[in-house]
Amino acid sequence: MSFLLRNAPVEQLIKDYGPLLELVPKIVGSFASLSSEDGSSSVLDNVLNLMLKILSGLNNSGNLPALTSCPQKWAPVFQLQNLRLLDNLIESNTEELLMAEDDNFRGFSRNTWQSLIGGALNSYNKLHCGSLGLEDANKFIQLAKRHYSCRHVLLASSDCLDSISGVDSYNSRTCKGKRWKGVLKEWLNLIKSVRNPKSFYRSQFLKDVLQIRLLDENDAEIQMKVLDCLLLWKDDFLLPYEQNLKNLICSKNLREELTTWSLSCESSLIEAGHRAYIVPLAVRILAPKVRKLKTLASRKHASVHHRRAVLSFLAELDTTELPLFFKLLIKPLRVISLEPNEGSNWCQSPGSISLDDSVTMEFLKYFTTDNIVALSWKKISGFLHVVEDVLGTFDEFHLGPFLNLLMGIVVRILGCCTFCLDGAKGIYSSSEDMSASVKQTMDDAGEAGTHTLMRASAKQLKDVRSFCLKIVYAVLNKYEDHDFDCEFWDLFFTSVKPLINNFKQEGSSSEKPSSLFSSFLAMSRSHRLVSLLYRAQNLVPDIFSILTVSTVSEAVVSGVLKFIENLLNLENDFGEEDNS
Numbered sequence: 001m002s003f004l005l006r007n008a009p010v011e012q013l014i015k016d017y018g019p020l021l022e023l024v025p026k027i028v029g030s031f032a033s034l035s036s037e038d039g040s041s042s043v044l045d046n047v048l049n050l051m052l053k054i055l056s057g058l059n060n061s062g063n064l065p066a067l068t069s070c071p072q073k074w075a076p077v078f079q080l081q082n083l084r085l086l087d088n089l090i091e092s093n094t095e096e097l098l099m100a101e102d103d104n105f106r107g108f109s110r111n112t113w114q115s116l117i118g119g120a121l122n123s124y125n126k127l128h129c130g131s132l133g134l135e136d137a138n139k140f141i142q143l144a145k146r147h148y149s150c151r152h153v154l155l156a157s158s159d160c161l162d163s164i165s166g167v168d169s170y171n172s173r174t175c176k177g178k179r180w181k182g183v184l185k186e187w188l189n190l191i192k193s194v195r196n197p198k199s200f201y202r203s204q205f206l207k208d209v210l211q212i213r214l215l216d217e218n219d220a221e222i223q224m225k226v227l228d229c230l231l232l233w234k235d236d237f238l239l240p241y242e243q244n245l246k247n248l249i250c251s252k253n254l255r256e257e258l259t260t261w262s263l264s265c266e267s268s269l270i271e272a273g274h275r276a277y278i279v280p281l282a283v284r285i286l287a288p289k290v291r292k293l294k295t296l297a298s299r300k301h302a303s304v305h306h307r308r309a310v311l312s313f314l315a316e317l318d319t320t321e322l323p324l325f326f327k328l329l330i331k332p333l334r335v336i337s338l339e340p341n342e343g344s345n346w347c348q349s350p351g352s353i354s355l356d357d358s359v360t361m362e363f364l365k366y367f368t369t370d371n372i373v374a375l376s377w378k379k380i381s382g383f384l385h386v387v388e389d390v391l392g393t394f395d396e397f398h399l400g401p402f403l404n405l406l407m408g409i410v411v412r413i414l415g416c417c418t419f420c421l422d423g424a425k426g427i428y429s430s431s432e433d434m435s436a437s438v439k440q441t442m443d444d445a446g447e448a449g450t451h452t453l454m455r456a457s458a459k460q461l462k463d464v465r466s467f468c469l470k471i472v473y474a475v476l477n478k479y480e481d482h483d484f485d486c487e488f489w490d491l492f493f494t495s496v497k498p499l500i501n502n503f504k505q506e507g508s509s510s511e512k513p514s515s516l517f518s519s520f521l522a523m524s525r526s527h528r529l530v531s532l533l534y535r536a537q538n539l540v541p542d543i544f545s546i547l548t549v550s551t552v553s554e555a556v557v558s559g560v561l562k563f564i565e566n567l568l569n570l571e572n573d574f575g576e577e578d579n580s
Contacts, residue, residue, distance in 0.1 A: 181219060181222065184214070184222060185221065185222060185225060188214075188222065188225035188226060188228075188229055189225065191206075191210075191229045191232070192225065192228050192229055192232070194232060195232075196232075197229075197232050197233060198233060203233075207230065207233060210226050210229050210230055211226075211230060211280075211281065211284070212284075214226045215227070215230075215281065215284040215285060216284040216285070216287050216288055216328055216331070217288065218288045218291075218292050220249050220250065220251065223249045223285060223288075224246065224249050224250075227242075227245055227246065227249065227281075227285075230281075235277070237271075237273070237274040237277040237278065238277065238278070238281075240271075240274075241270070241274070241278050244257060244261050245278075245281060245282065245285060247261075248282060248285045248286060249285055254289070254306070254310075255306065255309065258309050258310065258312075258313045262313075262316055263279060263282060263313065263314070263316050263317050264316035264317070265318060267316075275321070279317065279321050280324055283314065283317075283321075283324050283325045283328065284324075284328065286310050286313070286314060287325060287328035287329065287331075289306070289307065289310050290307055290310055290311060290314075290329065290386060290389075291328075291329060291331075291332055291382075291386060292332075292382075293307060304389075307386075307389055308389055308392075308393055311389060311390060311393040311394070312393055315393055315394050315395070315398055317398075319397065319398055319400075319401055322398065322401075322402065323402075326402045326405060326406070329383075329386060329390075330383075330405075330409065332379065332383070333375060333379065333380075333383060335366040335367055335368075335371040335372070335375075360404050360405045360408065363405065364405070364408045364409070364412070367408070367409055367412045369415070369416055369419055372412060372413060372416040372453060373416055373419070373420065373452060373453045373454040374452055374453075374454075375452065375453055376452055376453065376456075377452075377453050377456040377460045377461070377464055380413055380453060380464055381463075381464055381467065383409075384410070384413070384464070384467045384468065384471065387406055387409075387410060387471055388467075388470075388471060388474070390406070391406075391471065391474055391475065391478070396478070396479060400479070400482065403475065403479065403482055403484075404484065404485070404488070407471075407472070407475060407484065407488060408487075408488060410468050410471050410472065411468070411472070411488055411491045411492050411495065412491060413464065413468055414465060414468035414469065414472070414491075414492070414495040414496075415491050415494060415495040416453060417453075417461045417462075417464050417465040417468065417495075418465065418494075418495045418496075418497075418498060420453060420454055420456065420461050421458060421461050421462070421465070421498075422498070423454070466514075466515060469496075469514070469515035469516050469519065470515040472492070472515070472519050473515045473516075473518040473519040473522060476519050476522040476523060476526075476529070477518070477522045480522060480523075480525070480526040480528070480529065481526065481528060483528070489532055489535070493532075493535050493536055496516055497536070499516055500536045500539055500542075503516075503517075503539065503542050503543070504542040504545055504546060504549075507542075507543070507546050507552075507556060508546050508549035508551065508552045508556065509551070509552075510553065510556055511553050511555065511556075512553065512555040512556065513555060513556055513559040517543075517556075517559060518559075520533060520539070520543065520563065521559055521562060521563050521566070524563050524566035524567055524570075525566040525569070525570070527570060527573070530566075530567070530570055540567075543560060543563055544560070544564070546560050547560055547561075
């Protein structure tokens with residue numbers, strides 16, 4: 001090895017780098033079983049010097065493809081070493097190199113040494129892809145903090161963090177908790193110390209990680225650090241709005257900013273050429289404040305008012321700018337994360353996003369019974385409260401394109417509540433048999449003591465079901481001419497079938513019309529929807545027969561009479577059309 005290092009000029013290595021690359025893992029394999037006392041450290045130093053000569057030759061020849069492929073080809077070297085040996089390598093072999101200020105070190109340029117160090121760290125990262133945790137991420141970050149002038153080490157740290165939580169994947173079990181946030185904040189501080197991120201290899205990728213993956217975090221401190229990092233690119237479209245975006249992040253300045261700034265095109269407060277960049281940033285910053293009340297104020301009542309103020313602010317956007325907002329509202333449900341090989345780009349684009357009917361249907365397929373019952377009833381209830389506030393804030397023009405998505409989710413949650421209530425009674429129809437995965441979810445929840453929907457109490461399930469029906473009534477009452485597809489109505493009537501079967505008894509004993517009855521009442525006055533009432537056998541006769549019950553309340557009687565009046569009015573309208 002020593003003879004090879006002394007007598008192999010750089011120029012020769014350019015031609016012969018292939019065999020030498022193969023030689024490195026073989027040499028390492030020969031001493032991998034030796035202890036450090038047997039001289040493995042000196043052998044490792046020789047191997048690293050050989051790697052360095054190879055890199056130097058490739059670098060001098062301008063062979064970038066071969067240079068960038070070295071970490072992958074050398075990955076077996078690091079697979080044979082434990083983390084302690086890597087620690088020794090980092091602490092003892094690279095400290096002197098990274099602190100050196102000379103352009104030339106031991107006959108080789110600093111860029112070459114940095115390529116070696118970055119390649120070593122990247123090899124370690126790739127070999128342990130999927131298994132690296134916060135301990136490893138913290139090691140990478142601490143090293144990069146000490147040597148932030150070395151962009152190769154910074155990139156290795158970035159790749160390490162992205163392997164845990166990146167643009168293309170999200171591990172909800174790993175990326176949470178105080179420790180995770182602590183590591184993330186350290187990483188963001190590291191990025192903030194960089195002078196010119198545009199010079200980074202894969203600079204745009206790093207920028208996308210910041211904007212797409214991290215800007216909509218629930219933690220305002222993390223959001224502020226992410227924005228500070230994005231400002232390092234000094235983009236012309238971002239700098240004029242720096243203070244506006246920071247005010248949206250800061251809870252103390254939020255309310256005033258909502259009243260003094262505007263996202264509407266008519267206000268002209270955002271230049272037309274900047275909207276495609278600034279609007280997505282503003283939406284990602286505000287989405288957590290809509291999804292989670294704790295991010296707005298300490299008191300729940302005040303938080304609700306603040307959320308509605310944020311929604312009113314976002315309602316100024318054009319409908320073509322709103323798809324990202326609605327997708328981010330659904331993001332906490334994480335149904336797509338249960339399918340890692342599909343739908344990974346559902347909200348990944350940094351700019352505008354389409355949400356037409358085909359995309360909506362593609363997305364709704366992930367809201368299966370298995371995925372919904374794995375969610376907690378508290379998370380589902382929180383989402384329904386958001387939907388309720390959205391319905392109360394957005395007008396028909398802005399909300400219409402997204403009703404199929406929101407109501408498609410609501411009706412699926414409604415169906416799961418019925419499914420779980422039937423399951424508690426041991427009742428499953430042939431079309432609703434509990435799948436093996438649902439059984440496993442139920443068993444896992446019981447063992448872990450988690451509060452999934454399947455483990456919710458009957459009262460909690462009924463409350464969620466009533467909430468869903470309340471939302472259905474609100475939509476049918478406000479948007480009676482909206483064209484919901486056949487699948488929506490199939491799911492709706494399947495979900496309320498047990499309630500329809502007991503409709504006469506429960507309807508006559510209620511003090512006021514239920515949300516389900518109110519929904520039927522809204523359908524009875526719509527030319528488009530009235531025919532759907534006959535999908536449920538005996539539904540209309542059962543509503544009529546409520547009048548025969550002597551104990552029925554005045555409010556329910558009034559509702560039944562209004563139902564009959566609506567049917568008669570529609571009959572007259574049809575008759576007039578026939579005569580004309």
